[in-house]
Structures are given as C-alpha cells and as structure tokens.
Amino acid sequence: MTVEKRTPLPISEAVERVMEHTKPPEKEWVSVEEAYGRYLAEDLIADHDVPSFDRSPYDGFAIIAGDTSEASRENPVTLEVIGEIGAGDVFEGHVTHNQAVRIMTGAKIPDDCNAVIMLELVHEFMENGKPYIEVKRSLQEGDNISFQGEDTQKGTPLVQKGTCINPGVNALLATFGYNQVPVAKKPVVGVVATGSELLDVSEPLSPGKIRNSNSYMMLAQIKKAGAEAKYLGKLQDDFEECLQAVRDALDEVDILITTGGVSVGDFDYVPAILESLDATVLFNKVAMRPGSVTTVAAVGDKLIYGLSGNPSACYVGFEVFTRPVIRHSLSSQTPHLRKTKAVLGSDFPKPNPFTRFVRASIIDTDGQYTAVPTGLDKSGSVTSLSQADVFIVLPGGTRGYEKGMSVDVLFLEDHKGSEWPWSNIVPSYR
Amino acid sequence: MTVEKRTPLPISEAVERVMEHTKPPEKEWVSVEEAYGRYLAEDLIADHDVPSFDRSPYDGFAIIAGDTSEASRENPVTLEVIGEIGAGDVFEGHVTHNQAVRIMTGAKIPDDCNAVIMLELVHEFMENGKPYIEVKRSLQEGDNISFQGEDTQKGTPLVQKGTCINPGVNALLATFGYNQVPVAKKPVVGVVATGSELLDVSEPLSPGKIRNSNSYMMLAQIKKAGAEAKYLGKLQDDFEECLQAVRDALDEVDILITTGGVSVGDFDYVPAILESLDATVLFNKVAMRPGSVTTVAAVGDKLIYGLSGNPSACYVGFEVFTRPVIRHSLSSQTPHLRKTKAVLGSDFPKPNPFTRFVRASIIDTDGQYTAVPTGLDKSGSVTSLSQADVFIVLPGGTRGYEKGMSVDVLFLEDHKGSEWPWSNIVPSYR
Structure with missing residues (x-):
C-alpha cells in the first residue's frame, strides 16, 4: 500500500492554471420576461435618446414662457386653453401667444410651447363657454420640460456585458426594445458523488453511513454561480463502471465535478480515471485549508474537478476554482468572489x-x-x-x-x- | 375638472397599514434538488446526531491509545494490522491489545478502539506475511476521533423558517433526509400596465410614445422578492373594460400591481376602479420622494397597488410597500430591505x-x-x-x-x- 506524495501549489498559481482552461462565452437569446438573473452577453447601448422627445414631467399646461414675463401675484396673466394632450398623444394644432394647452405627465410638449406650468399653480375658469387659466408667476424658457436625451443620449453605453440582469437592467432592455435579450449560455456542470459510505437522501441512516449532502450543496452552488446543474448520481465501486460513467458524463456536460474519494488513500479511483482518460492534471494539492486535496484536470476542452468529500473543503474548492470558470463563461470581467x-x-x-x-x-x-x-x-x-x-x-x-x-x-x-x-x-x- | 386633494402619510404609517393586510404563509413541498433559492416554511431541526457515530477524520489506523503510552521515537511500539475499514463499512471483528485496524476518512471507529493515528505518522511493514505498523508517539484516548454529535446534536434547531435556502442549508436538508422540503408557497403577483402612451417592447418608437419598461422591471422585482410574477398586459382606455380586466386579474393573483395612471390628474381610472370594487384604500399619498403618489388598497384578502408610472417612483414603491408583504408570505421575520x-x-x-x-x-x-x-x-x-x-x-x-x-x-x-x-x-x- 503506497501513499502518493503530492506537492501543494500556491492558491494563486492553482487558480491561474484553471483560468487558462476557460472557454469563450457562448450566446443565446431569451425573452425579456425571462432575462432576470441571466448575464448579458453583449454591451447594452442606447439606440435612441431618452426621453425620445421633449416631454412634460408634470400634469399642467404647456405655454409660451414669454407670455408670462410680466405675470405676478398682483398682475396675473390670462391664457386661453385651446386643447389638451394625453400621455401618448401628439398635439396637432398651432399654439400662439396667450394660449395654453392642458398637458399630462409624460406627454410631448407642443412644438410652439417652451415651458410647462404645474396644474397646482394655476387658477382655471370658464368665460363665455371657453376655458382659461390665470398664471401668477413668470416662467423661463425650458421651465418644467424634460428635454429629449436628458436622461440618456443615443449611443451611450449603458450596461457592460457580463452584468447580471437586475430589475433596473430589465427596464433598460424593455426601453430599448430588446424583446429578445442576448444572454450568456449557461455552462452545464455535472455532479457525481463517490464513496460507498453515501446514502441517498431518502434512505434511512445505518451504521457507518452518511447521507449524500455534498451533491445537493454543489447543485445549489452551481446554480448560485449562474450555471445549469445536473446531478448524475453516485459512482459504483467497480473501476470499469466508474470510468464508463465518467466518459458518459463528459458527453453531457461542460464541467464535471466529483465529490468524495479524493483523500490521499486507497479506494480512490479519481487519479486512475484521469490517467485512463489521458487527462492533464493541472494540480492535485493546493496550499489551502480546507480543500488542500483538490484535483483539477483538463480533458479536451472540459474540466474535471475532484473535490474533497468533506463538505467545507468541497464548498471552498468549488468557490475558489469552479465559480470563476463558470462566471468567465457568463462573460464576467469579475469572475472571482x-x-x-x-x-x-x-x-x-x-x-x-x-x-x-x-x-x-x-x-x-x-x-x-x-x-x-x-x-x-x-x-x-x-x-x-x-x-x-x-x-x-x-x-x-x-x-x-x-x-x-x-x-x-x-x-x-x-x-x-x-x-x-x-x-x-x-x-x-x- | 377637479383635482383630488390627497394628504401625505408618513412612510412608517403607510408600511404599517400595508403590513396589517398580510396573509399567513402557506406551505408546499418541493424536492431537495429544487429547493435552492426558496424560503423554508418550517424550522429545520437536527433529527439525528452529526456525526451519527464516532468516526475517523483522517486516513490512518484505529488503535487502543493505552498501547502507545510508552511509545517514542527511540522506543517505537509495533501493532498488528488485523483488518481494514472503508468509508461506509463497519468493522465486525474484535480488536485486542497491540492490534490496529486500517481506517479510511469518515469510517466508523471500531468499538474496541479509542484513538486514530494518521497514515503519514506510521511506518508500515510486513513480517511473516502479516502487516504491522510502527508507532513512534504516545496517543491519548479520543485523539483524532470525530465524536458522535460533535458537529450537531439531535434536536438542535439549525435553520429558522423564513430563511432563504442557500447551498449550506441545502446540504443540511440532504443530511437530515429531507428528500422533500417544506417551503413557503410563492405568492402570485400580477402586473398590469396603464397608460395610452405605452408601446410594447417589440413596437417601434413613435412620437409621444414610450416603451413599457416598468412592467418588465416589476416582473424582475417580483422574482427578486421571491414571488411568482405574472404579466397581465396593458389595460385598455375604456373604463368598463379596465374594471373587468382588474376583476379577472384578482381571480388569478394574490397581489395586483398597476403601474402608471396614478398621477394626480385626469385619465386615471385607478381611483374609480377601486371605488367600483368597494376596495378599502389604505393610503393614496406618502411623504416620500420619489413615489409620493402611491396608492394601496385592500379588496377582500388581496392587495392592489397603484404605483406611479415613473420608473424610479414605481421601483421605490414596490421595494418599500410590496416586497415586505411578499417576504412575509415567505415566512420571513425580516421582510424589509x-x-x-x-x-x-x-x-x-x-x-x-x-x-x-x-x-x-x-x-x-x-x-x-x-x-x-x-x-x-x-x-x-x-x-x-x-x-x-x-x-x-x-x-x-x-x-x-x-x-x-x-x-x-x-x-x-x-x-x-x-x-x-x-x-x-x-x-x-x-
């Protein structure tokens, strides 16, 4: 019975070796309703000004500012109300001096007007069947107008690719007409458990056995990192069966994680499996605790992780070595914790x-x-x-x-x- | 044309009124694989000790500590290796003095043994076809044993109900045999948009119009809060149609949110709809910016939110007044931001x-x-x-x-x- 000697690698070097084996992100399209929580695969650029027209930030009256230049509490100015504009409407008429148009929040300012006075600040009255307002203050050109492009100008880069889509990003996507949203394709990460001590979650406890908790922890960590998680079950004790199961798993996933069976000792098939697969072992021991006995290997363009059977070591190994690979696939520029x-x-x-x-x-x-x-x-x-x-x-x-x-x-x-x-x-x- | 006068309510009082209309959480069961990100509907209590038996934290040899009381570098003790225990196995034999059993990480300590010596610290050799180890240090009773209940004792409350299930909680659920997990049922929150200025996301821009971004922002906020989001489309301009649409929506959801159409002004059907529904208006103005024009009303055991059409006001109104109601339904004791x-x-x-x-x-x-x-x-x-x-x-x-x-x-x-x-x-x- 020989014990394999392993040389611990500094953490930074281990992470560096893993990050050299990341794949370029892939893109797919999802509807804007499904985009929340996904990662943008392209920069989001404003394709029009916001607002896209001069609009009223209040309910009030669109006027010509010059008409009020002499207005005061003692000397109010009277303007005739010649129409009204609902949100979404466009005023088709012509506004001349001493006229006003009733305007709703968000509606487009008539071309002839250059200021808005708030509803609360005017006195409305009727005379000879016509509506009028009395204005008791002087307004400047541009008062109470949300100008075209004031919020965002066309061409402005708004959100960087790799950003997780939050509610605010979702609003931007809708504003700029992204009915379909380019998001990073989730890498598929498979989990296989090893260890003859493991019971399924539904099995009753028995002496010497423990329930398989690592696999379910890993599935949650994979989802948290932003990838698609696939539980591939428990490996059997027979080496040939193990090897075949790993080969099959590699056909289905981008990254394969095994938990358990990586202590320095016997009954551990992982090194032999990696050898049979002609895998390049990036490292098999890291100068960290917990998680020192962590193996990562590359097979073609896929990565195989041999994480410890200890829950905490397994957890740490994933967050330090697997999470950044997943986030890199999601276009993130900041893939580490x-x-x-x-x-x-x-x-x-x-x-x-x-x-x-x-x-x-x-x-x-x-x-x-x-x-x-x-x-x-x-x-x-x-x-x-x-x-x-x-x-x-x-x-x-x-x-x-x-x-x-x-x-x-x-x-x-x-x-x-x-x-x-x-x-x-x-x-x-x- | 009259303008409704509204008295602003302090934020705290507005939140208090809303929280008086929350419903008790409901429970449902999901598989442990689907539990990540859901909220626990019951406290999670350890139903067995962890470890559930005395086990070895290392690969090594289970021994009787007393046998090594005289051991030192100069005076090593030799023990006969009479068997081995893989993880998940139970040693059925009897261990007497000057005997040892090879033991794997996680395996159950044989009843007759009371210490473990690490693999790296012994010299293994064969003599007359029998395996032996040489031990060069003295061990105490209990050395290198993970004792039953050391991590968690049976009956310990581990996770409080209302907790969001993270990877660590998922591991606990698996450990304690929760193949099915009791989680809070997600309340269903519907969103209807109002405002004739609104274009669908897929429509091209036109003068005076804007794309409906609030609805998609709300859908993401609802998911972020932990509820199920349902987009119910845009209300039409006809009052009777609006009223019927809101009645229909209330049959489908626990909470209904309308965005837009709540400015103090005309073309706003929300107050009239609430009146027709015989709703109790909890408040319709709050002493906050943005979001002062926020209406919340109760109809039976359901809440209707009239949030502003301004994106930021809408966002704030949801986070302050809707999110805590949702989190309360998810059993959270800490439902606010x-x-x-x-x-x-x-x-x-x-x-x-x-x-x-x-x-x-x-x-x-x-x-x-x-x-x-x-x-x-x-x-x-x-x-x-x-x-x-x-x-x-x-x-x-x-x-x-x-x-x-x-x-x-x-x-x-x-x-x-x-x-x-x-x-x-x-x-x-x-």
Whole structure:
C-alpha cells in the first residue's frame, strides 16, 4: 500500500492554471420576461435618446414662457386653453401667444410651447363657454420640460456585458426594445458523488453511513454561480463502471465535478480515471485549508474537478476554482468572489503554513463589518456553512491572527464579484 | 375638472397599514434538488446526531491509545494490522491489545478502539506475511476521533423558517433526509400596465410614445422578492373594460400591481376602479420622494397597488410597500430591505419636507462603504436604477445633507432583510 506524495501549489498559481482552461462565452437569446438573473452577453447601448422627445414631467399646461414675463401675484396673466394632450398623444394644432394647452405627465410638449406650468399653480375658469387659466408667476424658457436625451443620449453605453440582469437592467432592455435579450449560455456542470459510505437522501441512516449532502450543496452552488446543474448520481465501486460513467458524463456536460474519494488513500479511483482518460492534471494539492486535496484536470476542452468529500473543503474548492470558470463563461470581467476587508471576530493564535478559509457570518454594526466564524471550524462541519456570509482569508505563514485585526473576506452571495482578489495573498501572481 | 386633494402619510404609517393586510404563509413541498433559492416554511431541526457515530477524520489506523503510552521515537511500539475499514463499512471483528485496524476518512471507529493515528505518522511493514505498523508517539484516548454529535446534536434547531435556502442549508436538508422540503408557497403577483402612451417592447418608437419598461422591471422585482410574477398586459382606455380586466386579474393573483395612471390628474381610472370594487384604500399619498403618489388598497384578502408610472417612483414603491408583504408570505421575520449605514458620497444641500430615497452605487474601499448617487436623480430616470445597489435614505425636514455624513442605506440585493428599519426615520412607529 503506497501513499502518493503530492506537492501543494500556491492558491494563486492553482487558480491561474484553471483560468487558462476557460472557454469563450457562448450566446443565446431569451425573452425579456425571462432575462432576470441571466448575464448579458453583449454591451447594452442606447439606440435612441431618452426621453425620445421633449416631454412634460408634470400634469399642467404647456405655454409660451414669454407670455408670462410680466405675470405676478398682483398682475396675473390670462391664457386661453385651446386643447389638451394625453400621455401618448401628439398635439396637432398651432399654439400662439396667450394660449395654453392642458398637458399630462409624460406627454410631448407642443412644438410652439417652451415651458410647462404645474396644474397646482394655476387658477382655471370658464368665460363665455371657453376655458382659461390665470398664471401668477413668470416662467423661463425650458421651465418644467424634460428635454429629449436628458436622461440618456443615443449611443451611450449603458450596461457592460457580463452584468447580471437586475430589475433596473430589465427596464433598460424593455426601453430599448430588446424583446429578445442576448444572454450568456449557461455552462452545464455535472455532479457525481463517490464513496460507498453515501446514502441517498431518502434512505434511512445505518451504521457507518452518511447521507449524500455534498451533491445537493454543489447543485445549489452551481446554480448560485449562474450555471445549469445536473446531478448524475453516485459512482459504483467497480473501476470499469466508474470510468464508463465518467466518459458518459463528459458527453453531457461542460464541467464535471466529483465529490468524495479524493483523500490521499486507497479506494480512490479519481487519479486512475484521469490517467485512463489521458487527462492533464493541472494540480492535485493546493496550499489551502480546507480543500488542500483538490484535483483539477483538463480533458479536451472540459474540466474535471475532484473535490474533497468533506463538505467545507468541497464548498471552498468549488468557490475558489469552479465559480470563476463558470462566471468567465457568463462573460464576467469579475469572475472571482468579491473581496473586501472586515474586522476579525475571533483569535486564531496558531500559525498555519497553508492559507486558511474560515467560514464566517458578518455582523453589521452601522456599516462596520465584523466577520465572526460560524460554529466550530472542522472541515467536516456542515452546519456552519448554512450561516456563512463570507470566508475569512488568513494567509499562511508563521504568524497567528488576533480578534480586532482587519482581514480579507470573500463574500459568498454576490453578483458583482472581483477581478483577481489574491494579489496580497500571493504577490507573485501575474 | 377637479383635482383630488390627497394628504401625505408618513412612510412608517403607510408600511404599517400595508403590513396589517398580510396573509399567513402557506406551505408546499418541493424536492431537495429544487429547493435552492426558496424560503423554508418550517424550522429545520437536527433529527439525528452529526456525526451519527464516532468516526475517523483522517486516513490512518484505529488503535487502543493505552498501547502507545510508552511509545517514542527511540522506543517505537509495533501493532498488528488485523483488518481494514472503508468509508461506509463497519468493522465486525474484535480488536485486542497491540492490534490496529486500517481506517479510511469518515469510517466508523471500531468499538474496541479509542484513538486514530494518521497514515503519514506510521511506518508500515510486513513480517511473516502479516502487516504491522510502527508507532513512534504516545496517543491519548479520543485523539483524532470525530465524536458522535460533535458537529450537531439531535434536536438542535439549525435553520429558522423564513430563511432563504442557500447551498449550506441545502446540504443540511440532504443530511437530515429531507428528500422533500417544506417551503413557503410563492405568492402570485400580477402586473398590469396603464397608460395610452405605452408601446410594447417589440413596437417601434413613435412620437409621444414610450416603451413599457416598468412592467418588465416589476416582473424582475417580483422574482427578486421571491414571488411568482405574472404579466397581465396593458389595460385598455375604456373604463368598463379596465374594471373587468382588474376583476379577472384578482381571480388569478394574490397581489395586483398597476403601474402608471396614478398621477394626480385626469385619465386615471385607478381611483374609480377601486371605488367600483368597494376596495378599502389604505393610503393614496406618502411623504416620500420619489413615489409620493402611491396608492394601496385592500379588496377582500388581496392587495392592489397603484404605483406611479415613473420608473424610479414605481421601483421605490414596490421595494418599500410590496416586497415586505411578499417576504412575509415567505415566512420571513425580516421582510424589509436591509438597512445599514454608509458614508454619503454627494452633497444634498436643499432640504425637502418628504423623506427621499436616492438610488446609489456602493463604493467599497477596504470595507468602508460610500454611497454614491447613480446618475441624475430625476424620478423619470431609468438608467440610474440599473447601477443602484442601495437607496440612500434622507429623512424629510428642514435640513440638507453633506458629503461625508453617515446616512442610512437600504440594500436592494439581499436575502437577509431587516425587521422594521424605519424607527429612526419616524420614531412614532409602534
């Protein structure tokens, strides 16, 4: 029985190797009603001015400003109301001096008018069966007009490709006539579980066995990252069957993730499968905790991830090495977890040669963020993941860390992401 | 032509009135594979210990600790390896002194053993065809054992109902055998557009017209809040047709939102429709900008929202008055937008009697958050919404606000939410 020796790779180098194997994003079209939460595959450019015509921001009266130049409380000016314009209508008539047109919010200003007076500021009355208004103040040319292009000028780049479509982006898409929206095609990510200790979720517990929780965690992580998740079941114990299952899986997916069976020990078919597939192993050990025993390999234009069977190691391995590949496929310029600083909420007196990712919950005290580790931090702990908002990043080395220090944190729920967040962890990253 | 006079209600009171008309959450069951992103309808309680048996956290050898009490580098102890246990297996034999059992990560510790020594720390050898290990250190009882219940004890409440199911919660659900998951039923929220100026997204622009962007923004906001969105089309100009369309819509939805047609002016059927439906108008004007002209009415156990036709006013009205109703239906204890503090990124010298919601983007400088208004802040502006992370809340009154001040912000993209965030805006809220 021999134990394979593995050399741990710095995190930055491991991520770099993975990112060299990303594929260019592909595009597909979805209806504007289905676009929410997808990632834009093209920059969104204004194809017309907004507003596309001079319009009234209020209900009121469109007038010629010069007619009011002498108006005051003591000396009101009377204008004849010669028509009205509903929103969406266009006034076809001609407006001359001392005339006004009733105008609704959003309606187009008549060509002859150059100001709007709000409904609340006039006195309306009838005389000889004709409607009039009395104006008690002087208006300037342009008063209360939303001018064409004031909000957005034609040609303005509005939203960058790779942006997650939020409600505001959806409104822009509708404004600019995108009945069909170009979005990045979701890569398909398959999950296979390995490990004879695994029970299906519906099976009763039995001695020595645990339920397969990693697969369902991964499926959710894949969806969170923006990809399509496919659960491909549990691998059998027979090597040839495993190999065939992996070959079949690779036909169906862009990325294949195996969880479990990657400890340094026996009963682990992953290395042998990778060898049989003639895969290029990018790395099989990383200088991080948890997740040091993470394998990534390339087979043709597909990636195979061998993630640990420990839930936390599996979780970290996905977020650090798989998520950025998925987000890159979604055109994101910021595919990595969003990094910022927070106050460390616990002591970590023991140094560790490997960089640690500590799952933590963020306590927000009026905008001051403290990262408090969620429960015990054994790599087998699953409860702490459900409460984690961030990973605290504690760079490896010869020192410990103290409560109150400012440390790097990586946000787990975030659409924005970061470019390359590791520069101050491993400065050698190019 | 008369103008209806409306008295603005303080925001807190308006929200309070709406929250009095929420319905109790309903429950439905979905498969664990489909549970991600839904909201738990019941507390999740551990129904067994985790681990459910004493297990090995490493690949190594299960031993009797006492056998190594004299072991040292100079004086190694030799133990006979009498078997091996794969993950998921149970060792059926009996282990006596000076014996060891090869054990895989996650496997159950044999009943007779009380410690594990890691694979890397022993020397393995064969003698007379039998396998042995040499141990060069002394172990204590319990060393390297993950004890039953160490992570989670049976009966521990793990996740509160109303929590959005993230990957970590998904893992817990699988661990505890939730093949079917109790989740809050999504309320159905319908959207109808009003306004004769509105073009469909696919129609070409024409003078005086704009494309209907609010409806598509609302559909995305509804999904973001966690509800099911239903677009019910544009109301016609004929009053009786409008009324019938609203009656029909109410049969299909829990909440109905109309956008547009709620300015104080004519051509607005909403008040007349509410009267015909014998609806209880909760309020029709709120002391806030944008969104002051927001109407909410109750018809039986359903709510009808008359939101402004201005995109930003519509957006704010939904987030402040509709989102908490939806999240309450999803069992959330924190249904309102998450409030925190940030540094104000611009001057707002002019006081305003109404509380202002200023859409802003968050600039994160090493965990110090500055809220910078996104573009011009006219209520008709749509581009600024797509870049907004937060609303800056500027309480109404007689003072302006200066760049650098600490102000309240409400996060727009957030699963956690707040309880009642308005206490310091309007202290009278009970």
